Amino acid sequence: MCGIFAYTGKVGKEAGGVLLDGLLSLEYRGYDSAGIFLPEAGSVRTPGAVAELRKKIPKDFKGKSGIAHLRWATHGEPTEKNAHPHADCEGEVWVVHNGIIENFKELKEKLLAEGHMFKSDSDTEVLAHLVEEHLKHEKSFEKAALAALNEVRGTYGIALQYKKEPDRIIAARMGSPIVLGLGDGEHFIASDPSPILPHTKKVVFLEDGEVAVITPDGHKIFKLDSTNVKREATHIDWSVEESQKGGYEHFMLKEIMEGPQVIEDTLRGRLIADEGMAKLGGLESVANELKNIERIIIVAQGTAYIAGLVGEYMLEEYAGVPVEVEYASEFRYRSPVLNQKTALIAISQSGETLDTLEAVREGKRKGALTLGIVNAVGSTIARETDAGVYNHAGPEISVASTKALISQLAALVLFTLFFGRQRSMGVKTAKEIIAELKTLPKKIETILKSEETIAALAKKYANNRDFLFIGRKSNYPIALEGALKLKEISYMHAEGYSAGEMKHGPIAMIDEHFPTLAIATVGSVYEKMVSNIHEIKARKGPVIALATEGDKEIGKLADDVIYVPETIEMLSPILNVVPLQLFAYYFAKEKGLNVDRPRNLAKSVTVE
Ligand code: M6R
Numbered sequence: 001m002c003g004i005f006a007y008t009g010k011v012g013k014e015a016g017g018v019l020l021d022g023l024l025s026l027e028y029r030g031y032d033s034a035g036i037f038l039p040e041a042g043s044v045r046t047p048g049a050v051a052e053l054r055k056k057i058p059k060d061f062k063g064k065s066g067i068a069h070l071r072w073a074t075h076g077e078p079t080e081k082n083a084h085p086h087a088d089c090e091g092e093v094w095v096v097h098n099g100i101i102e103n104f105k106e107l108k109e110k111l112l113a114e115g116h117m118f119k120s121d122s123d124t125e126v127l128a129h130l131v132e133e134h135l136k137h138e139k140s141f142e143k144a145a146l147a148a149l150n151e152v153r154g155t156y157g158i159a160l161q162y163k164k165e166p167d168r169i170i171a172a173r174m175g176s177p178i179v180l181g182l183g184d185g186e187h188f189i190a191s192d193p194s195p196i197l198p199h200t201k202k203v204v205f206l207e208d209g210e211v212a213v214i215t216p217d218g219h220k221i222f223k224l225d226s227t228n229v230k231r232e233a234t235h236i237d238w239s240v241e242e243s244q245k246g247g248y249e250h251f252m253l254k255e256i257m258e259g260p261q262v263i264e265d266t267l268r269g270r271l272i273a274d275e276g277m278a279k280l281g282g283l284e285s286v287a288n289e290l291k292n293i294e295r296i297i298i299v300a301q302g303t304a305y306i307a308g309l310v311g312e313y314m315l316e317e318y319a320g321v322p323v324e325v326e327y328a329s330e331f332r333y334r335s336p337v338l339n340q341k342t343a344l345i346a347i348s349q350s351g352e353t354l355d356t357l358e359a360v361r362e363g364k365r366k367g368a369l370t371l372g373i374v375n376a377v378g379s380t381i382a383r384e385t386d387a388g389v390y391n392h393a394g395p396e397i398s399v400a401s402t403k404a405l406i407s408q409l410a411a412l413v414l415f416t417l418f419f420g421r422q423r424s425m426g427v428k429t430a431k432e433i434i435a436e437l438k439t440l441p442k443k444i445e446t447i448l449k450s451e452e453t454i455a456a457l458a459k460k461y462a463n464n465r466d467f468l469f470i471g472r473k474s475n476y477p478i479a480l481e482g483a484l485k486l487k488e489i490s491y492m493h494a495e496g497y498s499a500g501e502m503k504h505g506p507i508a509m510i511d512e513h514f515p516t517l518a519i520a521t522v523g524s525v526y527e528k529m530v531s532n533i534h535e536i537k538a539r540k541g542p543v544i545a546l547a548t549e550g551d552k553e554i555g556k557l558a559d560d561v562i563y564v565p566e567t568i569e570m571l572s573p574i575l576n577v578v579p580l581q582l583f584a585y586y587f588a589k590e591k592g593l594n595v596d597r598p599r600n601l602a603k604s605v606t607v608e
Pocket of ligand 1: 401402605
């Protein structure tokens with residue numbers, strides 16, 4: 001989730017300072033490199049954070065306008081060469097970009113054939129060259145930019161600047177947010193309002209497919225087909241911190257709400273629907289080795305480990321590969337028997353969890369092929385594994401992992417399709433999975449609309465001291481996750497169990513003060529779950545059932561019901577985890593706890 005900030009003004013402010021301060025308030029979006037361009041002073045780029053950029057900026061770096069960027073890598077390593085802004089051949093047209101240009105390869109080939117010289121591996125650079133190319137025929141920067149944008153496919157939030165028209169900056173939005181800040185004699189463009197707010201509270205949000213031009217004196221908005229757009233400015237009273245949270249009270253809630261987008265981002269460009277295939281560019285370098293894999297070991301910690309457990313069900317049932325899932329912290333201290341036909345998959349949001357990293361190193365020593373499912377681009381696990389897949393979930397700020405899990409599960413579906421189609425999975429099954437996968441963002445949106453119902457339930461049960469979560473098959477790990485979320489942000493005693501294990505001990509705890517959340521959505525174990533709920537009710541235990549929309553029977557049995565849309569059993573964990581995340585969130589909020597920074601925990605555990 002890169003950050004963009006652009007400024008043009010005639011009120012005597014130093015553009016360099018305005019832009020650097022603005023970038024600081026965008027750092028919460030994550031970064032691996034930063035850069036700035038002022039037409040009057042040139043460009044400076046660096047790997048690292050804004051502090052690194054500040055150190056590199058010369059004293060005479062001054063100007064009245066400019067564009068700046070914080071990068072969270074998608075294409076290309078986080079190096080100075082790949083940091084934004086990117087320029088055309090002559091260093092005249094400059095661009096900062098958030099998103100992915102999907103057709104950048106074909107555009108780059110065309111531009112190379114026309115003689116353009118590229119300096120980076122970034123998909124973004126094609127935009128600067130495209131504008132340069134159009135400037136040969138179009139009368140103005142504005143027209144050339146519009147022609148270039150009409151050639152581009154993918155997602156973008158963009159700011160473009162042309163050295164010969166230094167006070168004019170062009171912005172465009174397709175899938176990645178862009179907001180304009182309207183000041184008096186100064187105007188701004190940013191990927192969210194946080195860097196704009198210290199200067200003006202008057203903002204205009206662009207819609208997808210819209211282009212805007214700002215100068216010190218004003219702004220205009222039009223569509224990609226050049227028709228004009230009139231939009232009233234919005235006055236926002238958010239503080240900078242509120243703005244970083246997108247208006248939500250906590251990052252955790254914002255990140256849960258990002259679920260639909262996260263699925264889209266993880267899947268983007270990776271499904272070949274008509275062939276029933278997953279295309280995972282990050283695995284191409286080990287394509288031959290993967291064909292010979294006879295066994296998979298997944299290593300991870302915490303929520304990433306729970307993703308691995310769900311992956312085990314998917315991979316064994318649909319790809320026919322034997323899978324073991326193990327805490328990386330245990331794996332590294334035993335003597336695992338591995339060989340070249342074993343793939344060791346490390347799952348990690350941060351890519352820096354020490355135990356997971358050491359498990360990768362142990363796997364390598366023993367000759368296994370090591371793969372990563374990692375969110376943080378360029379992180380140590382991403383670098384040390386032989387190959388892998390990035391989540392593209394954007395940075396996760398809240399200590400409690402939510403959106404990363406959604407994207408890990410979506411990535412594991414992609415792995416299952418990938419391995420499955422190399423083995424026993426038929427095209428019909430694959431196509432059915434892909435078709436259903438594509439419906440998940442909308443279905444998650446529906447679940448998110450039950451926020452108030454879930455908040456009310458959290459309130460109802462907030463005085464309980466213990467909680468049990470039960471599920472079966474691939475929803476057993478989701479029961480573990482429901483309990484983990486409640487433990488880590490509410491400090492509650494919560495246990496996750498396989499519902500089938502209840503009778504072997506845990507049921508002894510059940511009484512009227514010990515509530516259970518039972519995952520009883522439709523699927524092959526539905527009746528078994530209903531029996532388990534009967535057993536709990538017979539012991540006076542309160543039950544919240546997580547059930548499929550339209551299930552009228554369960555309401556007669558359980559005390560409370562949370563409904564989710566129907567999906568195929570394989571994908572049900574991706575939907576079912578969302579209400580449990582919301583439940584934990586509202587539970588902790590109800591207790592007035594520090595949701596985003598729970599006690600005793602760190603976002604990334606880089607010690608043993
Ligand atoms: O960065 P990682 O995914 O490797 O982190 C693993 C765990 O530390 C992490 O999932 C932790 O359990 C979360 N706080 C759970 O919400």
